Amino acid sequence: MELQGKNALITGASKRIGKEIALFLAEKGANIIIHYNRSEDEAEKVRALAEDYGVKAIKIRADLEKEEDINFIIKESLLMFRKIDILVNNASVYYKTPLDDLSMESLDRFYSVHIKAPLFISKSLGKIMFENGYGRIINIIDYAPLRPYRDYSAYIVTKGGLYTMTKVLAKELAPHVLVNGILPGPIIPAEGTEDIEVPLEKTVLKKWGGEKEICKAVEYLIKTEFTTGSFIPVEGGRLIC
Template sequence: MSKAFVTGAGIRVGRATALALAHAGYDLVLHAHASVDALEEVAAQARALGRQVDLRTADLSDPDAVDRLAAALRAEHPALDLVVHNAGIFERVPFARIDRARYRRMQAINLEAPFFLTQGLLPSLLAAPAPCVIHVTDIAAERPYDEYAHYSVSKAGLLMLTRALAVELGPKVRVNGVAPGTVAFPPDYDEATKQSILARVPMGREGDPEDVARAVLFLAQQPYVTGQVINVDGGRSVVL
């Protein structure tokens, strides 16, 4: 039985990804920080499908917590077939107001945690027959959004980490990414903001977390694909 580790698995894209993997036959190790109750609900659904599920909580902005999480997973899951780095934060702040604390927290969760979790879990990945790492990045990695400078920088770093690890960890470990665009609007977006964004999406609608989950599953099952990032954005990146 294959085993997958998914960060930020309680809500939105992480939840959809965890459930898609459960339906595909993966046993799961699922992480959350604040969304613990939601994570329990995801675990219950996966267990109802006959999957084994291990739940973990950690604040990925804390380097020590990241290291403890990696050590615990190495000890209890000596082989991991798939690692999906989905956890992240997204906030709109004008560049002039981004202080060092905001910047560091953004980079810690969105970029440094995937970097050091993969490093810490490398023994477990190498013990699997055909291991894969997938980063959930963003089309903003290459086409930044206004007033999201620190966020766009973090996702640009994650994009390059995808390519760098594909080179360095191949041929044993494949590393790919999925870049969502307009997928599940943030709750604070008003209708006018939503419509102005959708006007730039060729598909004419927002995506949903299941769209991203299907792309993750595709990459997990493609043995000759590495170093690639699939945009799941309804074509928005074509016209940005």
């Protein structure tokens, strides 16, 4: 399957992994929608870089913690491109929530971004994909639901929900829409990481993977015709360490 002329929505696409996925798809010929929340300057740079590949690129601001913004990104995406062929649910929040300090408010934030937004965006766009007879939904998850670590309970629990959601949507939207997940490990250091060597101590390959490793997995999950409800670990062997 060629990406030329396909339409893709990538959430959280202004920086880091989302940015690289957006530019990778644009380079392959896909028109892209760059979702962002606060990082407008960065999103505009991604949009301009994407258009250098000769594709159509637009940016949409939406706060995925708000129901009206979730609905807005769905409506605006369809207004701009009429149909979406590829959805990459990449947007994420990541910070410590030690169990003793966990609040309902904090959990709600993780839940909105990792569960509510991906589910309702996938539900709406996935229905249209199904009617059109083609679609790909890719969820950027984490290896952590399979091997949790301490002090990030809200993040890991809700990413675990996204893991399960991937299987649910794969069944609901079969056979026309393939839904899969990617389980990143140490791809690039998290913002604010002081010692970038510490996360590598618990991996087999002992190095940061880089965003392009995620792009390789994305490309496979778009081009495959026989993989759904599955997960690609891109975590340097963390799951076997």
